[in-house]
Amino acid sequence: QSVLTQPPSASGTPGQRVTISCSGSSSNIGTNYVDWYQQVPGTAPKLLIRKNSQRPSGVPDRFSGSKSGTSASLAVSGLRSEDEADYYCAAWDDSLSGWVFGGGTKLTVL
Amino acid sequence: QVQLVQSGAEVKKTGASVKVSCRASGYTFTNFYIHWVRQAPGQGLEWMGLINPVGGSTTYAHNFQGRVTMTRDTSTSTVFMELSGLRYDDTAIYYCARSVEMATTVDYWGQGTQVTVSS
Numbered sequence: 001q002s003v004l005t006q007p008p009s010a011s012g013t014p015g016q017r018v019t020i021s022c023s024g025s026s027s028n029i030g031t032n033y034v035d036w037y038q039q040v041p042g043t044a045p046k047l048l049i050r051k052n053s054q055r056p057s058g059v060p061d062r063f064s065g066s067k068s069g070t071s072a073s074l075a076v077s078g079l080r081s082e083d084e085a086d087y088y089c090a091a092w093d094d095s096l097s098g099w100v101f102g103g104g105t106k107l108t109v110l
Numbered sequence: 111q112v113q114l115v116q117s118g119a120e121v122k123k124t125g126a127s128v129k130v131s132c133r134a135s136g137y138t139f140t141n142f143y144i145h146w147v148r149q150a151p152g153q154g155l156e157w158m159g160l161i162n163p164v165g166g167s168t169t170y171a172h173n174f175q176g177r178v179t180m181t182r183d184t185s186t187s188t189v190f191m192e193l194s195g196l197r198y199d200d201t202a203i204y205y206c207a208r209s210v211e212m213a214t215t216v217d218y219w220g221q222g223t224q225v226t227v228s229s
């Protein structure tokens with residue numbers, strides 16, 4: 001059971017906007033930044049959003065992140081077929097003195 | 111460019127140990143922590159711990175304390191992760207990844223190393 005809670009699946013049609021939630025607690029999301037990773041099956045995770053809402057160089061602006069209190073969310077607008085992947089949220093947990101991840105959300109483009 | 115290149119796949123028997131390496135290039139090795147994260151088949155990501163290449167201090171996740179050892183060789187910019195007492199549920203892909211500080215964003219990841227535990 002993951003420390004951060006994500007829905008196991010999400011879906012949308014091409015061009016739609018989809019959001020993925022990530023719920024935590026005061027010791028992780030409530031205190032520290034949230035990062036988001038995209039993982040295409042068979043490959044290593046790739047950093048998508050850092051420090052709640054910053055996009056690394058090369059990440060399309062269709063991806064955006066936000067945080068409020070002990071929850072965070074990832075939004076994907078203008079959905080494209082290549083966005084089909086697993087998405088994970090992550091944060092440092094001060095109580096555990098370690099990184100914690102969400103269980104992952106499988107995004108399907110219908 | 112930043113690269114973290116890991117050693118090849120391993121097949122081990124239950125009770126044995128496995129040692130996976132992660133060689134860093136394209137950046138100053140001692141400026142970044144190295145983390146280890148694993149992913150069991152069809153499952154999510156699980157953080158195992160980290161090592162500070164400066165001095166070699168480590169922080170291990172509670173679930174792995176007593177079974178995992180992380181070391182580094184600064185002369186070759188390589189970090190090692192050894193897991194002992196292997197069980198069937200240790201079958202997973204093991205990734206190394208880096209961050210500039212202990213609790214900051216993990217930005218680059220290695221390609222992963224498949225470890226299979228069998229009888």
